[in-house]
Amino acid sequence: DAGVTQSPTHLIKTRGQQVTLRCSPKSGHDTVSWYQQALGQGPQFIFQYYEEEERQRGNFPDRFSGHQFPNYSSELNVNALLLGDSALYLCASGSKGTDYEQYFGPGTRLTVT
């Protein structure tokens, strides 16, 4: 049983560019949450998707957007990249009935230069 998978593992972008990160949830899970983890910090909640809709959002600007597909996989898009967007982006999946129990992927390390 595959756990949560994320791609790519690492990514280097230039300021002003756009980036798309991908996540496939654990089998049987239908919710996907995205977190940003800056170096030396705890994860910060970006948003969560269920039934292809954004259910809740953290304190992130509109440059951060997402999508969930019918197969429950998800994408995180970040436009107009800033140096401060450099971080580890974590995807976590869960099921509607057990929202709190989230399983995390290994993350995508984004570096903005």
Next chain:
Amino acid sequence: AQSVTQPDIHITVSEGASLELRCNYSYGATPYLFWYVQSPGQGLQLLLKYFSGDTLVQGIKGFEAEFKRSQSSFNLRKPSVHWSDAAEYFCAVGLAGNNRKLIWGLGTSLAVNP
């Protein structure tokens, strides 16, 4: 505002010694409480969780945690640390009625001396 505090940024213990990592939260009601571990280059793994009931919860890898309402604390403990326990440990809070996100502490980095 709700917050989670992990007072110890870094802790070093000897292998075989006992361990206690501290976590305090600020919230008006009883939250849902979690401890996660993050090893280098890996994602976060859930060690244990508290929702209700017995305030002493057992987790994986020999860890346990105790919820103390009067102290707003949820400290993580292990009686005998192994070298493989070296990692970053995060305490997180899920807010009742707002079950769509977790609020995280800044983490405690654990080093284990042989």
